[in-house]
Amino acid sequence: MLIAGGGTGDGAIQLAQQLAWRGEGGEVVYLDRSVAARQVAEARAKARGLANLRFVTASLLDLATLGLGPFDYIDCCGVLHHLADPLAGLRALVGVLAPGGGLGLMLYGALGRTGVYPLQRALARLSEGQPAAHRLALARQLLDALPAGNWFRRNPYLGDHRTGDAGLHDLLLNPRDRAYTVDELAGLAAAAGLRITGFLPPLRYDPVMLLPTGELARRAQALPFLSRAALAEELAGSLKTHVFYAVAATNALPPAVPDRPDQVPALREQAAEGLAAALARSQALTADFDGQKLRLALPPGTADVVRLVDGRRSLEAIRQALAPVPAWPDYLARFQAIYQPLNALNLLLLGGQGAAGR
Ligand SMILES: C[S@@+](CC[C@H](N)C(=O)[O-])C[C@H]1O[C@@H](n2cnc3c(N)ncnc32)[C@H](O)[C@@H]1O
Incomplete structure (x- = not known):
């Protein structure tokens, strides 16, 4: 993995620590042109005893000649919008992306930074x-x-x-920064040969949540993915940053949806027990996005399933742990109804294959 413009290390340390905990090898390359930032990041790595991090002081614009990569995942958070030519920076990243790899990016949002x-x-x-x-x-x-x-x-x-x-x-x-609308991001990604696969949290980019039911919501629902995201930004008006994932435009990878027994759901920054207890009380989750309050209903029995999500159990292992053990089709429908709103809030993620499958 490459952390391009790693700064004081938030992304690099988090990813290196996650890799170390998985214990399956892999390396995180931290790249930044600032020596001062690197020193902070190095001290953090040392404090955690992380041996899977390599530090490189250079410009990401020179990636083609640094002899690094190719990388399965490239993180570039809050960096490209400071470059004189962000597209040249993005193209430099794409140049070291492994086939089938993906990028996680953050760029400033134009409307939320109004003024x-x-x-x-x-x-x-x-x-x-x-x-x-x-x-x-x-x-x-x-x-x-x-x-x-x-x-x-x-x-x-x-x-x-x-x-x-x-x-x-x-x-x-700041000597130089700029901000993007979703439409401008789409243009930037396309010019670099990329396809945007998702924004985080997905719910913030769903305009249907911001519209009354009826014709307006139906028209929004019918729009293509990027146009829906652009509409959500236009309606919300408050998005100060855009966090999104992208893959090569030629990569036809479909969005991850729960549909296989070996998939492993994982909660992001949440203890399953705490979330399950909250869900057992209310059967719904509320979110407050810059004053816009949203309520997401969850199906009965959600807490029983969420309690079993530990980032290691597969969908099948969770099914087997439920009492009574539900039939796979019923269980899958139930899990999908739980996954959709929790994933939209960026609380629940889906991994390919877990300990149970290995
Ligand atoms: C706002 S910080 C973001 C740091 C980190 N990604 C994070 O999210 O915490 C931007 C970083 O990009 C680095 N940077 C700016 N231009 C760069 C370039 N051309 N090559 C490598 N790093 C660069 C800066 O030195 C700074 O550490």
Whole structure:
């Protein structure tokens, strides 16, 4: 796996740790051109005793000549939108992607960052050439003085500038960044020979959730996948980042759906017991996406199934552990009804083959 623009190591450490726990080999290559960031990431790897991480200091734009890869998975989170030519960066990543491999990307979202770029330009005019500390002071003065109609001031979704100097600098004084609509992402991916396979969390990119039932929802439902995602962004207006997966456009990999006994469901950042207990109480999950409240009903018996999801048991092993053991077709229909909403919230994922199948 390649972590391109690994920064202080969040993605690299997480993936290397997951690989180490699986105990099946594999290596994570951390690539960044910043030595300072690398030192933080290296210290984190050392603290965890991770021996499956390789650190490389270089630009991702030079991947073609670094002799690294090919990689089964490439993570590039919050990096390409800082490049002068993001497409050249994406193409450099695609150049080291193994056949059948995939990318996980994060790029800024245009609508949720409404107001950021005019204010960046205003600050550049007012503070060009000043030392960083003074630019920060000028930024704070300007924020306090913004007129009521200013779109940055009116955008309730922006808050990084209140988290401290680093957040303020990153949001308003970054030397270069840009943001994308879903349509622009689709164009970027296509130009690099990629196909977007999904956005996270999937529910945020489902416009049907944002529309009243009836003709509008039916029309939204009939749109192709990327157009639906673009519509959801246009309606929500609050998406500040886009996290998405992509594969080579020639890769016809279908979306993962529960349909085989050897598939292994896994909860993401959740203990099964806690989620099962919550589900046993309410039979529904609620989500709050920037003030947009959504309620997802779950079928009866969801808690009994979720309790058994441990990232190791296969669908078949979970079925066998239920009492009474349901027939496979009934069980599969029930599992799919549980998987769909939990996956839409990015809580439940599906792996290919687990311990039971090996
Ligand atoms: C916002 S940080 C993201 C870090 C990390 N991916 C994360 O999500 O925590 C962006 C990182 O990209 C790195 N970067 C920027 N341009 C790069 C390039 N051309 N090649 C490699 N790294 C680059 C920066 O040094 C910085 O560490």
